[in-house]
Ligand code: ADP
């Protein structure tokens with residue numbers, strides 16, 4: 001019989017694996033919005049989103065409501081890594097009857113404790129001049145928390161049952177009681193001054209007459225938390241965050257830092273939030289039924305809440321003695337122990353306490369102690385009985401530890417999975433009677449959880465000062481975060497654009513467009529509105545083989561583009577332009593280009609034909625015809641002499657003549673925006689806008705000839721290359737530029753130029769972010785204010801980093817870590833969350849500004865055509881637009897908002913600069929043929 005009893009109390013490893021899986025399922029159920037209400041493991045959000053980082057300082061008051069006691073604690077933190085907090089405390093015993101009386105009486109009593117504690121410990125010198133004393137309230141009952149300082153009591157437990165509290169905000173109740181007590185104290189003080197009586201009033205009178213008149217402090221309840229959370233915070237010390245806590249006490253509970261976006265019951269979505277699992281209720285849906293022993297069933301039946309808190313009843317020290325007692329009753333009945341003696345004393349509930357069990361288990365060697373304990377209880381054990389009782393006690397204790405380990409394994413595996421980690425290293429704070437009283441607890445917790453979750457490596461930390469100090473930490477962290485939030489908002493505010501801001505940008509863009517189109521005002525416009533002499537988009541009837549050149553993007557390429565009935569096929573080759581040629585003479589440059597074309601045509605076996613050629617030339621040009629364009633200035637490292645002011649098409653033709661190359665005829669020179677529009681236009685005839693958001697940004701669109709004052713003629717349309725990157729170069733956007741934009745602009749090779757582009761495009765976004773990070777570090781909002789030498793380097797923060805950082809929903813943390821390593825940044829988790837916010841702010845602004853510009857374009861086109869509703873497609877190219885995870889969504893959303901009467905579709909261009917140039921050539925030939 002004894003073996004059977006012991007077997008029933010030991011749970012096989014496979015069964016523990018299954019239990020761990022169940023626990024993880026229940027955790028997900030508790031976190032999900034849909035299933036939260038039915039979940040047994042409640043997974044309550046705590047609104048604690050950070051662990052201490054050691055910079056916290058100041059005075060913090062803690063009130064802890066415990067069984068029969070109110071504990072008050074004053075903690076002074078010095079911002080020294082929380083190495084040596086100064087603590088003063090006082091414990092008040094609760095008067096009889098308060099546990100079952102009116103709620104108001106309970107809170108009044110707590111407020112009196114606070115008042116008395118402060119009157120004895122706090123003088124204006126210890127609070128400093130602030131006089132404002134934040135309070136953290138440890139309230140170890142199940143609450144539905146909606147903010148750090150807002151928590152509705154769901155149900156009392158642990159023998160409490162005060163009326164009028166369930167369903168109310170406990171923080172509010174405490175604050176009101178404290179304020180009421182405050183008034184009372186003031187009154188007492190005045191009366192005391194009048195007649196010089198009363199210890200409390202005389203103290204206050206004394207203090208206030210020495211320093212400031214009136215009350216020396218005002219207590220504000222800023223945080224409410226469960227004791228488990230307090231333990232976690234207590235164990236977070238000296239820059240090593242503790243992210244899990246287990247309280248193995250009368251009851252049992254666990255909390256941990258979960259990814260905030262997974263806590264669907266709370267609004268918070270970035271960073272992490274501590275979740276109070278309330279795992280004591282695990283098994284209330286029957287998940288543990290097959291491991292219950294008859295002893296567990298009896299314990300449950302005799303409890304005040306049968307069927308509830310089934311897990312807790314197997315592991316809480318409130319129940320362990322009872323489990324042993326029921327096992328002994330059963331074994332006595334089966335005549336396996338205490339044969340021939342009277343064991344009736346075991347029938348009495350509670351005679352066998354957990355302390356008895358601990359005393360028995362902890363006396364491994366001697367039977368005498370076991371015998372002594374049993375005899376004190378009134379039993380007459382034989383030596384064999386003593387041995388068997390000890391075995392049962394060990395089994396019950398061992399099972400409690402094993403079950404804790406199983407719960408811990410579930411938490412750890414869940415954290416490891418949701419953080420997308422291969423291995424999880426984490427600190428686990430532990431406290432409670434079982435942990436401190438049962439020496440094997442730690443060993444079992446570690447070894448069993450390692451068996452169940454081999455991918456996790458927990459380090460156990462003993463909580464030294466219980467939950468009180470942790471509560472002070474929570475309060476301190478809450479205040480630190482609130483102050484930090486205000487400071488962060490202040491830094492980022494200028495980058496956050498309102499709808500009105502965007503409307504203004506749209507209106508200004510429209511104004512500049514009109515100015516640029518009009519011959520008289522064109523010279524003063526920041527948007528140059530260059531005519532391109534492209535007057536038709538493709539209609540799909542284009543046919544033939546064309547050559548294309550792409551110069552001025554990231555690579556120099558030569559292409560052949562075949563336009564047939566079945567679509568377009570292309571072949572291309574990348575050629576290098578040596579720096580010596582980029583910066584040599586114009587003749588050398590264009591000779592080199594012709595050499596590359598000849599090489600390409602030879603390789604492609606196209607030497608015998610004369611092919612029309614379209615030339616994508618992404619440098620600013622004054623175009624005077626489709627095949628006539630004067631170079632305004634070189635950019636991007638080119639400086640070949642003798643070209644500026646010259647017709648680029650002619651330079652290319654001259655070179656072909658010098659090289660006696662007859663296999664090509666230059667028919668068009670186009671900007672890359674135009675190429676993009678044309679390439680997309682081949683697939684979608686509604687495509688009448690081209691947009692580039694890559695290294696730079698620019699746009700083109702089809703304008704009515706009658707509006708183009710800079711070109712003769714009123715018939716039809718012409719594509720206008722806006723060169724909108726320069727929008728604002730005349731000062732019209734000065735109100736938008738932040739400190740960061742100004743610094744970025746000043747460090748470019750063209751300060752004061754391309755101001756709109758510098759807010760939007762890939763070449764600059766990383767730089768803007770870098771400048772913000774530098775300022776935030778300086779303000780000690782990041783990296784604890786430690787300077788980051790690498791971050792001082794220009795262009796070290798790549799725009800592609802924004803894509804990686806913003807993509808992460810807590811899941812791409814490894815990639816973020818790689819970036820942080822590359823930058824040699826020692827970033828905490830919170831630092832990376834803040835970095836993401838910075839990136840999001842910068843890329844959102846870029847997308848919104850781009851949308852405001854586009855809104856001006858589409859609205860103008862709609863007006864031009866006298867339509868109520870315009871349907872139009874934008875052909876887009878550029879790596880930022882294509883690869884950034886939110887840019888295109890933000891752009892489209894904002895555009896819809898700013899131009900509600902335009903139905904705008906976005907079409908990604910596939911190799912627009914090659915294909916587009918060929919299509920311009922094709923359309924030109926088609927139009928020329930039609931003319932003939
Ligand atoms: P170009 O404009 O010179 O023709 P691209 O369209 O390829 O070239 O754009 C290059 C720019 O795109 C780079 O300046 C870089 O800042 C940006 N970029 C590169 N990769 C990414 C990425 N993953 N996410 C966002 N931007 C990127």
Ligand code: MG
Pocket residue numbers: 553554672694877878
């Ligand atoms: Mg490009």
